[in-house]
Amino acid sequence: MKRPILALLCLLFITSCVSRKEVVYFQNLDDMEARLDANKKNSLQIKPNDLLTINVSAPEQAAAMPFNLPVVGMPQSGTDAGLTVNTRQQxxxxxxxxxxxxxxxxxxxxxxxxxNRQQLSSKLKSHISDYVQDPIVNVRIVNFQVSVLGEVNRPGTFDVKDEYLSLPKALGLAGDMSIYGRRDNVLVMREENGVKTHAYLDLTDAESVNSPYYYLQQNDVVYVEPNGPQRQSASYNRNAGVYISIASVLVSVIVLITK
Incomplete structure (x- = not known):
């Protein structure tokens, strides 16, 4: 019986040896506190194919109306033709x-x-001021989406209503990384001026907050790589666990018989 017990102890030892460095986010954060306070968020910049909503208002709203697109009614519910359909303004x-x-x-x-949103608002306000007194211009980027793939609990594409989205918050939208995701090698893919760029961020290191890829932009793709054991398990037969259990039982029976 010594061999099965020894094998079990070795298995428990191997599975318990997970380094804190491999799973804990933002280590040594206290050493960076001053730099974190000084870190500037990357403003979301407008790109081709973006969708914008721009609303112009003024103390005399009639004067601002020509600078607004018509508001359309979007159906919320309805039944057969001829019946009233509920709509909302958009x-x-x-x-x-x-x-x-x-x-x-x-x-x-x-x-x-x-x-960025503030710069466009100021630019339009400057031009509209030639026609309207004290205009107010509200700009919003409405197609801010990011995709989070790989070893996360809820992969998918997410609509973002905020102006800023950090990488950890995007991972939070996807239910955080699974325990099998590599926290030291998170890939962020981006397209800038028609050129695809990318960066790998080590989220176990607090220095990652200073990366230009820490705050995401529209249509960024985040990929969490599986760790070594998870990659290796992909090559195993899905019934391997059952086979190993059966083999373990057979080995124990043989040991008992030959004892």
Missing amino acids: LQTYLVDSDGNIEFPVLGTVNVEGL
Whole structure:
């Protein structure tokens, strides 16, 4: 009986040897506290194919109306033709074309590429002020989506309503990494000016908060790589666990018989 017991003890020892460094996020964070306070969030910049909502208001709202797209009614529910359909009001969107422009009422073609929300608001406000006194311009990017794939609990593509989305928050939307995900090698893929770029972030190291990829942009893809044991298990037969259990029982029976 000594051999099965020894094998069991070895198995328990191997499975329990998981380093804290492999699973704990943002180690040595206290040493970086000053730099974390100084870290600037990357403003979300407008890109071609983005969808924007822009609302212009003013003390004299009638003067601001020509600078707004018509509000459309979106159906919420309905039945057969001829019956009343419930609707909700929704702003129409501006599609940023391949040259980074939108067609804005009265003003015509406006280049918006590379601007963040506040910069575009200020730019439009400056032009509209020639026609309207004290205009207020509210801009929003409505197609902010990120995809989180790999060793997470709920992979998928997520709509983001906030202006800023950090990598840990995106992982939170996906239910966090599974215990089999590599926290030291998280891939972020991005497209900038028609060029695909990427970076690997080590989330066990607090230095990762200083990466330009720590705050995500629209259409970023996050991929969490499986760790070594999980990769190796992919090559195993799905019934391998059953076979190992049967083999263990047979070995124990043989040991008892030959004792």
